[in-house]
Amino acid sequence: MSGTRVLVGTRKGAFVLTSDERRTEWTVDGPHFPGWEIYHLKGSAVNPDRLYASQTSGWFGQVIQRSDDGGTSWETVGNDFTYDGVPGEHQWYDGSLRPWAFTRVWHLKPSLHDAETVYAGVEDAALFKSTDGGAQWAELSGLRQHDTGPQWQPGAGGMCLHTILEHPSDADRLYVAISAAGVFRTSDGGQTWQPINKGLRSGEIPDEDSEVGHCVHRIDMHPDHPDVLYMQKHWDVMRSQDGGDTWQEVSGNLPSDFGFPITVHAHEPETVYVVPITSDSLHFPPDGKLRVYRSRTGGHEWEALTTGLPQQDCYVNVLRDAMAVDQHESCGVYFGTTGGQVYASNDSGDSWEPIVRDLPSVLSVDVQTLR
Amino acid sequence: MSESVRVVLPAHLRAMAKVQGEIRVDVRDEVTQRSVLDALEAEFPMLLGTIRDRATAKRRAFVRFFACEEDLSHEEPDAPLPDRVVHGEEPFIVIGAMAGG
Known part of the structure; x- marks a missing residue:
């Protein structure tokens, strides 16, 4: 029988939650690194024992x-x-320029193509790569040194590179997302980068369809359709059908198109999940109801998934890295909240149960399907 | 000739270094903040970057250095540490600054 391992990063340590493929009984192991913030806990798809x-x-x-x-x-x-080299300067909140300074690693992305290769997205925004299992890191500095770099500015959480996507069959093609610069793409392994933000409109910046400056919260893709990208922006849920060259809004009937995570179903490339949040100033679900929204049509048409989720007096948030899907035949969906709950669905989101209720505030959720 | 300097680490760094209680490090050069921390990091490389910034080698903002009931955090890194630290009569204390509310 195959297994399931959910990796949870929190404000006060890491937790490993394990179950079989039925995903009804769970073992909770942790905290690992108690007292430390675990921004991201991530397993390798090539070697599942490598975390x-x-x-x-x-x-x-x-x-x-x-x-x-x-x-x-x-x-x-x-x-x-x-x-790499002398760090340049980027915009600060007050419009002044400030030198790039490393603060933390927001996101780790073990390569789909090589067990020893892993990428790290950091604050202030930059991309690092290790080819020896994390022993040594080298910056792919073509990104930070892009001509638009001096225009990048921090979002409220800092100027972070928070999402890294790898093309499933082309190891040289990567996508990254930066708050608040936008999405960038490379086709040469990270030497050169192109901003791909055409179609985004952000009322929070002076030129709402600027080439850069957009607060992209998360992007995701399905490996069977790698040219179809989904995005949860600060406001707006977006979709690209051409590898990011252009974006179209697919927020449709969502109660709010503000939110953080966006995740694609493991087996249905047109099935997408988001968690609507009230607004940029009210980081909790609309009406105190924790609802995951699912679209089976690649956006536009969304249905609320509520069975097993609190439908009154719920004021938690779900952060950008805190949602994931497994690869079981009946796709599992998982998310963690700032209130410390980790919810799981073993039926593509139709129903939910908490695995644990009282962890520290959850920063990241990843899941491994163990064969 | 080297000095055996006593060092006290905060709990999080003791856990990371897998040590308990006070430790000792052998310092071959003049006993200063820099030489003690260099010796500490050489023996416990997992502590690299946790006390001093990797890029600048400066003390991290919320780390403090105490010894002999004095705050030495703002002393120059190459200033000699007190004789009682050099001779192992007092420890060099690395501590996380008080924060919170």
């Missing part, structure tokens, strides 16, 4: 942990994220 954790602290900085036994034991690996 990485971004462990951060306002006091003690950035640590990267690696496990080679599925999270039972961990070792520290490299944490030298020194920018």
